[in-house]
Amino acid sequence: MRIGMVGCGNISAAYLETFPRLDAVTLTAVADLDMDRAQAVAAAHPGVRALTVDELLSDDAVDLVLNLTIPAAHAEVALKAIAAGKHVYGEKPLAAGTAEGQSMLAAAEAAGVILGSAPDTVLGTGTQTARKAIDDGLIGKPISATATMVTPGHERWHPNPDFYYVPGGGPLLDMGPYYVSALVTLLGPVTSVVGASSSTRSTRVIGSGPRTGEEIPVSTPTHVTGVLIHASGALSTLVMSFDAVATRAANIEVHGETGSLVVPDPNRFNGEVQLRRLDGEEWEVVPVSAGYQAASRGIGLQDLARTPAGELPRASGEMGFHVLEVMEAVLASAEAGTALPINSTCERPPAVALSLSGGMEAVSGS
Structure with missing residues (x-):
């Protein structure tokens, strides 16, 4: 193609x-x-x-x-x-x-x-290994998940960060697609949401590039919290911030009746999945067992090109729309102060069997 x-x-x-x-x-x-x-x-x-x-x-x-x-x-x-x-x-x-x-x-x-x-990061070994662990019953019936992304703001490194701080930007619409896409991949579509939001500062100062020191306005929430109610009954709590400094929380955790999973950064393709069993005393590393190995941005194009006629690619517009509606509804719920339904849905994309990324060379540590 x-x-x-x-x-x-x-x-x-x-x-x-x-x-x-x-x-x-x-x-x-x-x-x-x-x-x-x-x-x-x-x-x-x-x-x-x-x-x-x-x-x-x-x-x-x-x-x-x-x-x-x-x-x-x-x-x-x-x-x-x-x-x-x-x-x-x-x-x-x-x-x-x-x-x-x-x-x-x-x-x-x-x-x-x-x-x-995008994102196609969910097709890598990190999220896909975690999905297989859930699908194989290693944590029992999923109950809840948490997803946390905290950074003091992209203006510190991006030379033209204006679009991060206008409607369509902000931490939720910028970074949320990685996290919400991972949650939908792991736990299925969302049926309703509850949101809350805030903005710590009305302006930001560019910290790098030719515009260093320039002040830009902020017109969208920069700290957003949401609760996502999945069709499966699982509840996900989402925290997306351009205001806080740092966190030691796992990027994503998924909790079930008989175990808990630590899921690696959904902004990356790989990473270590950890499992704590109900009767276990220590966290154990889950062996890489699914996903495109050695993947990087663009593997979604490869997956699309190889999708059989009449089928949706895994990184589909339908899933992208569902994720977008979830995020938009979290913001609308924060403004309205009430829970809101999600009108769209999507199928969990087909799982990715463990394989090289179709023409991509293996990379050490994948």
């Missing part, structure tokens, strides 16, 4: 590093509003052409558009690509809001093209 990448910002480096290791997709073109940036990427990758966005979207040599634009532009670029008959795989979140996300799903279905959405 021939890929055209729109957006050559920070996250593109991770995809560019992965592409040479994939055998089911190939990068053919790149575009960016800053043509110099697109040309620099093309020059560093033989066979890749630098195009304008409109040129890339209409290029017959592009089968799928990889949408790495800022969240506010996700829907606009995706809808144009779909109208041009292209498959689309977008960075998280699927869109800046559920109304845009719904229009993307409807357009893709009408056009008969595939819509995929």
Whole structure:
């Protein structure tokens, strides 16, 4: 499958590093509003052409558009690509809001093209090994989960962090997709949520790059807590913060009737899964038993390219939309002060059997 990448910002480096290791997709073109940036990427990758966005979207040599634009532009670029008959795989979140996300799903279905959405980190050995442990009954019936992400803010390292602090950004819509996608992968879809939120500061100061010292406004909650009620009956507690300093809590823990699991960072593909059994005295390491080994950003494209016709890719637009609705509802619940239902649902994607990432070379420590 021939890929055209729109957006050559920070996250593109991770995809560019992965592409040479994939055998089911190939990068053919790149575009960016800053043509110099697109040309620099093309020059560093033989066979890749630098195009304008409109040129890339209409290029017959592009089968799928990889949408790495800022969240506010996700829907606009995706809808144009779909109208041009292209498959689309977008960075998280699927869109800046559920109304845009719904229009993307409807357009893709009408056009008969595939819509995929990051994150694909849930396809790695970390989350997939934890899922297999749950599915194999190692913790009994799941009861609850906790998911915690704490950082003092991306403005400390990102040279252009403005979009993190406007609607469509914030800790929940920025980092939440990793955590909520992992929770849905582990425990299934969500039926309702309760949320609360706050903002510690009304402005942020950029800490790196040419804009160092510049003050930017904050117009979205920067600390969010939510309770997710899964269709299975399990309850997940979510804490996402750009305000707090640090945490020693596990990224994700899942608790069942006969055991508890520590699940590795869902922003990464691998990591150690730990299990504490009801009758055990120590935590034990669960051997790697599922997931794409040696995976990195872009494995979702490979998985999409290899998905049989008529089936959804594991990192699907449907799951991306469900995760988006969950996050949007947590924020709306925080504002309304009441529990809110989730109208969408999704199937748990098929489990990933333990395997190399289809054309990716093994990496030590995977």
